[in-house]
Amino acid sequence: DQQVKQNSPSLSVQEGRISILNCDYTNSMFDYFLWYKKYPAEGPTFLISISSIKDKNEDGRFTVFLNKSAKHLSLHIVPSQPGDSAVYFCAAGGDDSSYKLIFGSGTRLLVRP
């Protein structure tokens, strides 16, 4: 039973346009959510996070939106650049006293020049 789902395995976007990556979760007890970016043959790198008490967090070209009633979060990248081409994972945590993160299956983003 996947608690964190990324239903789009891939996304292709033109350079300069907006990329929107989506993530759904089932556990309403999650306390925080994170997005990671992963290039081939490298480990994931942290991108941006959001607490469950907020509905938006922005960092430069990256904005994460959280809709708690829908149990849905999204990552917006504006404007998209070819260097953004990577696999993006959403993750959730804080539903128990451990520090575990539950990851989605990832979305491969391709930004076309």
Add this chain to the structure above:
Amino acid sequence: DVKVTQSSRYLVKRTGEKVFLECVQDMDHENMFWYRQDPGLGLRLIYFSYDVKMKEKGDIPEGYSVSREKKERFSLILESASTNQTSMYLCASRDRGLRNEQFFGPGTRLTVL
């Protein structure tokens, strides 16, 4: 900057061999994690450790064990490697403080023949 290193980038082993994957972090983090990444499945937690000599099972611990004798080092052991353990293995660490993100190493691509 946090640095997490893993002993090997690529490893090829034979079925039945005992395999050691080493992970070292240099930021005095209390928490360390081992994940495996497989296509379409995202990152799945194998084991984690709150502190030295402490360990907890993750979601897929079968066939694995871990060791944390020193704070900076977290080892993953495959007691008798099998072909279904062919995967990308990722180590991560986290500070026990307020920040929720985990910092990842570059990964070890393990192939079991």
